[in-house]
Amino acid sequence: MKWLKRLLFLVFLGTSLGLAAITALYFYFAPQLPDVSTLRDVQLQTPMRVFSADGELISQFGEKRRIPLQIEEVPEQMLQAFLATEDARFYSHPGIDPIGITRAAVNLIATGEKSQGASTITQQVARNFFLTREKTYIRKIKEIFLAIKIEQELSKDEILALYLNKIPLGYRSFGVGAAAQVYYGKTVDQLTLPQIAVIAGLPKAPSALNPIRSPERAKDRRRVVLGRMLETGYIDQATFDEANQAAMTATYHGAEITLAAPYLAEMVRQQILQQFGEDAYTTGMDVYTTISAKRQNAATLALRANLKSYDQRHGFRGAVKRLWTAEQAQLSAEEIVKQLSSLPNYGELRAAAVTSIEDKQAKVIVKGGSFGVIAWDDMKWARRFVTDTRQGPAPKSAQEILNVGDVIWVEPLATQVNSTVEVSDVALSDDAEQQSVSNYSLSQLPDAGAALVAISPLDGAIEALVGGFSFNQSKFNRVTQASRQVGSNIKPFLYSAAFEQGMTLASLENDAPINRWDKAMGVAWRPKNSPPVYDGPIRLRVALAQSKNVVSVRLMRDLGVDTIIDHLAKFGFPKNELPRNESLSLGSASLTPMQVASAYGSFANGGYLVSPYFIDRIEDGEGNIIFQQVPKVACDSCFEIIDKAPNLEELLNQAGDPLKQCDISFADESDLAPRIISAENAFLVSQAMNSAVWGGGSWAHKTGWNGTGWRAARALKRRDIAGKTGTTNDAKDAWFSGFGPDLVVTSWIGFDDFNRELGEASYNANLDKNQVTGKEFGARTALPAWIDFMEVGLAGVPEQAWQAPRNVSTVRIDRSTGLLTKSSDHTTRFEFFEEGTEPTEYVKQSVNSVFDSEEELF
Template structure:
C-alpha cells in the first residue's frame, strides 16, 4: 500500500493566510491612520469652532425708534431693522407655520435631522428642483450667528457640530427665540416683528393665519418670494406653507384652503427714506448721536420720546409751503413745464405719477400730465395717474399770460404741477397751477414756559435739502432784534412814555468811504415820539440813538442774558439787527418776554429708554429768571402794540391776544416774524439761501413772514382756549400822548394806553435826558469794526 505524501495545498493555504494577514494589517494601519487623521481633523476643527456661549447673551442690533409727544412713530434709525420680541408673544400658529416650512421635527432631533435630509432630497428629486432644505432651524441659527456664509464642506461640518452643541446647550424654545428674532425676511426686515410691521403694518401678535404663512415662507429666499416684488411667487410659497401645515396636522385641509383664498392686505413699502423724515427728526438724530455715539443710536434699540406735536408739524409744513408759494407768485413769472412726455409713453408716465402723487387730497400739490387744452375756454384737461382734473383759466391767472400765449404754454404731454383745489361730482378735481418756489423758509414753535419744541420745519423740502434753517442758518434778524435793545432800555429806567427824537443822524466810520447815515423804512423822520410808538412802528434811527444812550456793551451783555450766544459786533448797527443769528436762538431770547422773565432753552428730547426699558435720559426743565416779571410784561405790552397798531397787524387775524415783532433786512433779503400768545412762541424766517438775492419789492417781515405765522397759529390754536397775558404785580396802565409822553385822562380824545412798572412817569426826566445831544442833532460819530454792518439800512 502506498504511503500518503505531503499535501500540495498546504503551502498555498499558508501563503493565503499570510496574504490575508498582510492585507488586514494594511487595512488596519489605513483605518488607524484615517482614524487618527479624522481625530486630528476633529480636534483641529473643534478648536476652530466659535464659542456658543455668546448665544446665551444674545445682543443683536436693534432699531432705535423716535416718537412724537402724542405717541406717533416719526422716525427709525438702524443698521438692521429688528425689534426683539419674547417667544411668548409670538402666536402659536406663527410658530407652527415656521416649523412646517423649515423644520417640522425641530422638537425631536438633536440639532441635525438626518431623516429630514433624506426626506428633503426625495421631495426635491420628485419636484425636479429644490423645494425643501435639509438644514434645521438650529443649523440656520448657527449659520446666521456663528459662521460665515460660504458653502464649503468644512463649514458644513462646523455647522453640524455647532448645531449639535447648541441643541445640548440651549433649550428648544431658546433656539427658536434666537431664530425668530435673527432671521432675515427681506425688504430690510430682520426678525418676525420687523417682518410683521414691514409687510402688514401690524405687530406679530395681530397676524392672521394667511399672513403668518406668507412670512414663514420668506426666509428660504427673501428676494425671490417678496410679496412686494413678486406677489404671484409669494402667494405660491404661501400655499406651500399652508399645505405643509395641513400635511403634518397643524391645521385641517379646510383651514388651509380657506386661508389661501383670503386676499392679503399688504402695507405700503416703507424704509424711512428722506420722504418720511424731516428737520425735527434729523435734529433729534444729530443730538442723540452727539451725546451717545453712532453705535448706541443705530444698534442699541433706543426708544426716544420727543416734544414734537405731530399734528402741529403737519400744520407748520402746510403753512410754510402756502406762504412761500404766495410770495413766489407775487414776484415771479411762470417758469414753464418740467418736461413733455410723448403720447406713446403716457401709460408708463401715469403709473409713475400715481405712485409719486400718492393719495389725492384737497390742498395737495401734485404732478399732472396735460391731456388737452381748450382754446375757447382756455382750460386744460389733466391726468394725475389715479384720476383726472381740470385747470381753468382762473387757476393760472397769476401767471399774467395772454390768451394767445396760454395755448402755447400748455401742450399735450406737458408735466405740470397743480394744487387740488376742490373735488367735483364726477370724481375729478378742479385745480390751480403751481410751481416750486425758489426761496426758502423756516418755522419753529416752542412752549415758552418749558422750552419744549412743538414744531420745527427747517426748509421747504427736506428731501431736497437737509439743511436746517431753524438751527443752522445764521441770518441778520433786522428789526426783530430791536426788542432786545428796548428791553435793555426799560431796565435802564426808560418807560413806554420816554420821549425819543426821530431825526437825521450822520455817523462817521473810518472803514467806509463815507459816513453812515441810517434811515427809516419810509425815508421820513417823525420828530419827538414816545418809546412805545418808536418800537411799535419800528423806527430805525431812534433805535440807533437808544442803543448809543444805553451803551453797546451793556446791550450785548443783556442779549447774552436773554440767551443770545452768537458773536455780536459791538457797533451801533447792532440796533438794526446786523449780527447774524439763528431762528432757534432768537426764539430763546424772546422766551423771557412770554414767560414772565424766565428763560428756557429749547429742547427736543423728553426721555430716552434703552433696549431693556431702562431710563437713559430724562430732560429736566431749567428755568432762569433773567429779567423781572415786570420788564417781561412791559415788553409783551409793547409787542402787543406791534400787532394791534404797528408793523405786525396781520397777526391780529388769529383772533386772540398776541404779541410779536417783524424784521426785514436791507434790500428785502430776509423777512422775519417772531410772535407769541400766552402758551405758544413761534418764529418764521423767509429768504433765499443765497444771501445776495432779494425776496422782492415790498416783501417785509409783515408781508412775507407774518402771514405764514398766521396760517400756522390760526389752525394750530383753533380749538384751544383763548388766554390773556398774565399781569404781574406792580404794573399800572395809563393813557398817554404818543408824541409828548404826557399822561392824559382816559376820556381825552386820541392817545394810547401804555403800561408802566411801579408808578406813572412825571415829565421828561431820568433816562429821557440822557440821549446824546450830538445824536439828536446828527453831528455824532461812531467807529465801526466791520464795513459790512454799515453799508446799508436794516429795519
C-alpha cells in the same frame, strides 16, 4: 452565518469608527465653538426710533429693520407655516434631524449635488448667530454641534422665537415683525393666511422670492408653503384652494411714520450719534422728543401754505420737463408712469404729466398711475414768472399755461369720480374708462426757503420745528443752520437796553430823518423809516409798535454801541459776531431762527434765558430710561420763595413745600434758568410788542393806528399775544417773532441764495380782491405762517390777562408828551412804569395826537 457575522462586525466597526470620528471632531472643534448661553441675553440689532412727546413715530434709523416679538405674539398660523416649511419635526428632534440628514446624504450620493438641505430651525439659529453662510463641510459640522448645545441650553419656544426674530427676509427686514410691516404695512396679527405663506417662503431666498421684485416666483413659493401646511394637517383642502387663489398684495411700506418732522429727526440723529456712537443704530433705543403732534402738524401746514402762497403770487416758472412735443407720438400711460416714478414727492406735491388740454382745464396722469383733471379755478393763478419783482399778464386759457407732454407738480383736492371728464381720449390701457378721476390743483416747488420754530418759554422745550418746505427738496435746516440778518426783529432788545438804562414806555425820542456823514466811506448815512413817515417826538411804546427805524438808531446813539452789544449778549447772541456799528440797531446782525426764538422767550417768561432742547428722554430696548433731560426752568415764584428762605435745604424739607406751586421739581437753585433782565423790563418790552399787534389810539376820535403786526390781532382776536415784524434791506429776509401764553414762535422766509430778494407781486386780474400784492416784508410774508400756526397752537388755551410784576405801577399820562395829566379823555392813557421811573411833571395842556389810548389794556 459567517457572512452575517462579518456584516454585523462591519456595521459595528463602522458605527464605532463613526462615533469615534464624531467624538474626535467634537473635541477638535469644541474649543472653537462659541458659548451658546449668550443667546439668553442676545441683543438683536434693532433700529433707533424717534417719537413725539405724545408717542407718534417720527423716524427710524438703522440699517436693519426689526420688530422683536415674543413667541406668544406670533399668530399660530404663522408658526405652523414656518414649521411646515422649514422644520416639520422641530418639536421632536434634539437639534438635528437624522431623517433629514439621511435624505440629504442619499440625494448627494445619488446625484452628486447638494440639492436638498438638512438644516433644522435650531441649526439655522446656530448659523445666523454664530457662523457664516459659506457652504463647507467644516461649517456644517460646527453647525451640528452648536445646534445640539443650543437645544441643551434653551427651550424649543426660545429657539423658535430667536429664529423668527433673526431671519433675513428682504428689503432690510429681519424677523417676521419687520417683514409684515415692510411688505404689507401690518402687524403680524393682522396678516391673512396668503400673506403669512408669502413671508414663510422667504427664508430660502429672500431676494429671488421677493413678492415685490418677483411676484410670480413668490406666488409659486407661496403654493409650496401652503402645500406643506396641507400635508402636515395644519389646513384643509378648501383653505388651501382659497389661499392659493388669492391675489398677491405685497407693496413696499417704509417705517410706519405717523408724524412728519424730518428736520427734527435729523437733529436727534446727530445728537444721539454724538452721545452714543454707531451702537445707537442697533441697540433698539427709543428717543422721545419734546414736540407735540398737534403743534408739529400745524407748523408744517402753516409753513408750506405760506411758502406756496408767496411762490404762486410771484408767478409760474413752467414745467419741470417735457416728455414729448406736439410733433412726437404721445407716450402710453405705462410709459408715462415709468417716467414719473423717478421723481420724488415733496409734501403733498406729486409729479404729473399733461395728457390733454382744453380751454379751461387740463387732464393729467399723476405719479403712481392715477388720472386727474385740473380745473380752471385751480390753475388760473399761474401767470408767467419774469423776475422776483415782475410777473406776466393773467392767463386767459389753459393753453397759455401748459403744453401737452409737460411734467408739472400737482396737489390733490378732494378725491372723487368726475363724471364730466372723459378719459377715453387719453392714451391709456383698455380699462382706462373704469378708472376714477381725481381733481388736482396746479402747483410748483417753491424756490424760497422758510423756517418756523416754537418753544416753551418756561424751559426751552421745542414744541414744533420745520426747517424748510420739504426735507426731500433740501436737508438744510434753516431753523438752526440759516444765519440771516434779523432786521427789525432786533429792536425789542434795543428797547430792553433802553429800559434798563432808565427810559420808559412814555419816554420821547425824536422820530425825524437822520443824515450823517460817514468819513470812512465818504458818503452820508441816511437811515429811513419804512414807510418813510416821520412823526417827530414819539413815545417808545409807539415807536417800537410802529417799528420806527430812526428811533432805533437814536436809541443806540443815546446808549452807545458797547452798551447795546453787552445787553444783546445777555440773550445768548454771540457777542463777537454782532456788528459794532449803528447798523446793528436796524438788524444787520445775522442770527438763526432758533437763536431769535430763544431770545424772545426771555420776554415771555419774565426775564430768564432758557436753553432750547428737543430730547426729553431716551429708553433702551428693554424700556429702561437711560437718559432724562433736566432743563433749567424759568420760575418767578420760585426765585421769590428762595430769596426769602434762610436756607434752601430747610425750605425743601418743609411740609407743604411752597415750591410745589411752581409745578417744578429741582434739587437746588442751579436748576433754575438764569435771570438776564428784570421781570419789570421783560413786561415793559412785552407791552410794547402787544401794541405792535393791537395798535392803539382812539378810532372813534380818528386817532387810531395799527402796529406792524395788526394782521395777528385781526386773525387771532386775542389780547394776550405780542410780537415784532422784521424786514431787512432789499427785503432779502422777512421775520415775525412773538408769543402767546407759554409759547414763543419765530417765522422766517427768504431765499437760500443771498443775492435774491423777496421782491414784490403785482395785481393778478384772475384772483379776487383779497390777494396779496405789493412789496414783500415781515408782516406780509412771514406773519401769515405765524398766524396759521398760532390758530392751532393756542387753540383751547384760555386767554390770559397780562399780569404786571409787583414793582410796576400805572399812572395816567398825556399821549403827546408822556407827562402826567389830570385829564381823562381820549388824549390820555394809563401807562406802565417800573417803580421810581414815573414822570414827575404834569403836562400844561393836552393836545390831540395820533398816538394811542388805554383801551387796549383796560
